[in-house]
Amino acid sequence: MFKKKFSSSVEDYLEAIYFIEKERGDVRTSDIASFLKHRPPSVTEMLDKLSKKGFIKHEKYGKVSLTPQGMRVAEEVASRHKTLISFLELLGVDRETAEIDACKMEHVLNRRTMSRLRKLVEFVQTAPEEPEWLKHYRHFIKTGEHVECKKRV
Amino acid sequence: MFKKKFSSSVEDYLEAIYFIEKERGDVRTSDIASFLKHRPPSVTEMLDKLSKKGFIKHEKYGKVSLTPQGMRVAEEVASRHKTLISFLELLGVDRETAEIDACKMEHVLNRRTMSRLRKLVEFVQTAPEEPEWLKHYRHFIKTGEHVECKKRV
DNA sequence: TAAAAATGTTAGGTTAACCGAAAAATTTAA
DNA sequence: TTAAATTTTTCGGTTAACCTAACATTTTTA
DSSP states (O other): OOOOOSOHHHHHHHHHHHHHHHHHSOOOHHHHHHHHTOOHHHHHHHHHHHHHTTSEEEOTTSOEEEOHHHHHHHHHHHHHHHHHHHHHHHHTOOHHHHHHHHHHHTTTOOHHHHHHHHHHHHHHHTSSSSOHHHHHHHHHHHHSSOTTHHHHO | OOOOOSOHHHHHHHHHHHHHHHHHSOOOHHHHHHHHTOOHHHHHHHHHHHHHTTSEEEOTTSOEEEOHHHHHHHHHHHHHHHHHHHHHHHHTOOHHHHHHHHHHHTTTOOHHHHHHHHHHHHHHHTSSSSOHHHHHHHHHHHHSSOTTHHHHO
């Protein structure tokens, strides 16, 4: 029904450009290469592709910038990323692992699934205080037991 | 730290063989092809690779079966799949979408993340009844409001 | 049981996304 | 301001995983 529009790789590049632009200002081939841990020739190749698709502006040997269209995609991906990081932290996944896994999940999940995850994060974050069930969940992780078990057993 | 051992594709094939074996008994090239929606030559090619790696037994024009090593991998993937399906259903994601997304996630998530998800599913499933917070979450999805909001506002 | 149908394999091709080595352009610094 | 260093691109490869067309084998059935 809803088909994926762009490859994981295209999304990664646009997201990388977006982050670098936000954090450092200028975006150059080597920045992207080190951010994504790829070699410069791979970056040049992809920049060509992204230019032709209208996602970025890039003059030879010059700077890279997102077009409005590229920005739209990048923001979408970055938003999914943020949601996923928040979700994984709810689960108690460590930051480093959360980063890695969010980077994978952000390319594969259906909009509807993303929407449910976003709601879950919002559900917890807009609660007046840390919800009881979350505390119980963490307790359950440690002990394998439900908090109220003693009452019932 | 923990590197991924097999490609998504290898995992998909082993999982497919596992499912077909369980549901239909015999596993043939065409079964795998239709299960994975690939063409028979692609399947033959991969079966060769899986044989060489020691994951399956396969004689030309004959049946396919998992070796103990292949079974181990397939069971691991299938277990992740099951956990993910349960998790997505908790979230209220429809069956069809859950299937699609579980098939993607099962190849990319870190063990630790999987472990947390498994715990969450277990936390809910071993609770004496449907937890209140889940009901509240569903309510929140529909209305964007917390159940107890009325009391507080 | 031999011809037809179905299934499986081989051979050759495509594509995306990476790579290294070498060339070209730009930047730095002597 | 030119030579050295750095950065970027070009060029030619590689690999994984798919494909189609053609061929081989097995199974079905007349």
